[in-house]
Amino acid sequence: MPHTPDLSSLVKAYDVRGVVPDDWGPDTAEALGAAFAEVAVLPGAPDGPLSARPSVVIGRDMRESGPSLVDAFAAGVAARGVDVVRIGLCSTDGLYHASGVLDVPGAMFTASHNPAVYNGIKMCRAGARPVGEATGLAEIRSLAQHYLADGLPEPADEPGTVSDRQMLPDYARFLRSLVDLSGIRPLKVVVDAGNGMAGLTAPAVLGTQAGQPELPLTVVPLYFELDGSFPNHEANPLDPENLRDLQAAVVEHGADLGLAFDGDADRCFVVDETGRPVSPSAITALVGLREVARELGEGRTPTVIHNLITSRAVPDLLSAAGATTVRTRVGHSFIKAQMAEHEAVFGGEHSAHYYFRDFFFADTGMLAAMHVLAALGTATTPFGDPIPLSALAEAYEPYSASGEINSRVADVPAARARVVQAYVTEQGAGPVEVDELDGLTVVHWDEAPRWWFNLRASNTEPLLRLNVEAEDEDIMVKLRDDVLGLVRQER
Structure with missing residues (x-):
């Protein structure tokens, strides 16, 4: 009897993500497609269409496992009587654009910044409204698990059609309509696509490959070749190591700024003209x-x-x-x-x-990047001289921040309790404000020295995540080290 995969770890709080083929493959994708159609698409589903021929749009990133998973998912959807529009290679925000303008639910096959062996699905309802655990994903997981154990239901009397559509030019025009870059001063920008989907979208939006007019931009491409094996570096700009090539290229080319995108190009990181990351x-x-x-x-x-x-x-x-x-x-x-x-x-x-x-x-990372280009391309001194990005960003970074620091601890509640004892119960640093909207946030901002920190537990690992900000570097470093000392005391 074939093994039935356990979807409890594959279908997470916000998306589907796992190793192919170890965790999932086409059979699971087909079951998920059928379940997605039943829960989020067909009449009777929340916000389901009233028409007899509902539709779904599906896109994918450049991972090698994508085509077979998309075909299987599309088959599962179509068997339930739902038409499928495949838009092929796209960024995640390209899928959201298609879902929005076509006003149909969507599924994006991507594992974002995860290594090449992973793939996943981000699902949304019509108008790009997200599908998460509390908004349908738990039901999709349960129904797909049932289909895998007991078999898919009989196909609908009128199965849906599967067709292909090119949406990249429409996506490029849509973004161009939201930010006008035609009148900015000429800028040189290095774009690191990390072999991810920005290698497709950047030339379309910032260049002329989608038939758009030329902009006053000189784009220096880094790793635009679509390659789901990520041969140059991980497509995860959150890791400083993955920004090294971009930083060096910005300085080497005398560029005005650098842009780094993750694998599915929904996140964008910015580097100034000196090679320094802008937070x-x-x-x-x-x-x-x-x-x-x-x-x-x-x-x-x-x-x-x-x-x-x-x-x-x-x-x-x-x-x-x-x-x-x-x-x-x-x-x-x-x-x-x-x-x-x-x-x-x-x-x-x-x-x-x-x-x-x-x-x-x-x-959408690309739209954020366009706003940065527009701001930089029109920023001048009172004398009309252009303002570099380092000076422009300085006004928005008045404080010193630690960034997110992860600590693996054996007893998360005990580590958190030590921090509460030191900073809340004893209030050795003076009066503080405390909230627990997401983890523990302690704020000492109304009087000097001004600082705050947040300590959050991971939902999936024995980790505590610390973020610290203070009015200057010395205060931030001392607070960071003191809190980390309490968190890691048991180690």
């Missing part, structure tokens, strides 16, 4: 201020979402500019929910995910 918090502030100014100019009251790990500079600067800011838990499902609830114009995370109301409340 995602600074990018959140920069892009947020542009969107706030546009909203105010059009007579609307802007709201911006940020997660609790972003710098204090983000709500401070945006509030001063006239925005309402909303602080959320870490995780795209939380920020997307808040984006929709508040009809927020923009949202940013410390992990370099950037969300836009005008992009279906979804995240």
Whole structure:
């Protein structure tokens, strides 16, 4: 009797992700496709279509396992009487664009920044609304598990059709309509695609390969060849090691900035003209201020979402500019929910995910990159001289931050308790504000020395994640080391 895979570890809180073929393969993909159609697409499903011929759009990244998984998933969907539109190679935000403009549910086959042996699925409802554990993914997992154990249901009387459609030109035009780069000063930008999907989307959006007019940009490409084996470096710019080539190329070419994308190109990291990374918090502030100014100019009251790990500079600067800011838990499902609830114009995370109301409340690294290019390309001194990105970003990075530091501990509750005892119960550092929106956040900001930290437990590993920010480097380093000492005391 063939082995039935256990989907409890494959279908996670926000997506499907695992090793191919060890964890899953075409049979599992077909079962997931059938379950996705039943739960998120067909009439009777929440927000399901009223028409007799519902549709789904499917895209994939450059991983070698993608085509066979897509074909199997599409077969599972079509067997339930749902039409399938395959858009082929695309970025995750390209799939969101297709779901948004076609107003149909979607599935993106990608494992983002994970190694080559992985693949996964990000699912969404019509209009690019996310499908997570609390919004249908748990039901999809349960139904797919049933199909794998007991067999797929009989095909619908009228199976769906499977067709192919090219959406890249439409995607490029759509993004160009949201940010006008035609009037900026000439810029040289190095783009590191990491052999991921930005190798397809960057030439289409920033160049002329999708039939768009030429922009005043000189793009220096790094690793644009689509290769799911990632031969040059991991497609994970969150790891500083994966930015080394970009940093060196920016300096070598005398570029104005560098952009690094992850494997499915939904995240974008920025490097200034000196090769120094610009923090995602600074990018959140920069892009947020542009969107706030546009909203105010059009007579609307802007709201911006940020997660609790972003710098204090983000709500401070945006509030001063006239925005309402909303602080959320870490995780795209939380920020997307808040984006929709508040009809927020923009949202940013410390992990370099950037969300836009005008992009279906979804995240798109390319649109964030375009805002950075627009801001830099129009920034001048009072004397008309261009302002470099290092100087522009400095205004948005007034404090010193540790970045996220992971500690593997044997007893997570005990480690957390030691920190609570030292910083909350004893209050040795003076009065603090404490909240537990997501982990433990301790704030000492109303008087000098100003600092805050957040300590969060991993949902899947015995890890504690620490983020620290303070008004200067010395305070940050001392606080970071003191808290880490408490966390790691048992080791």
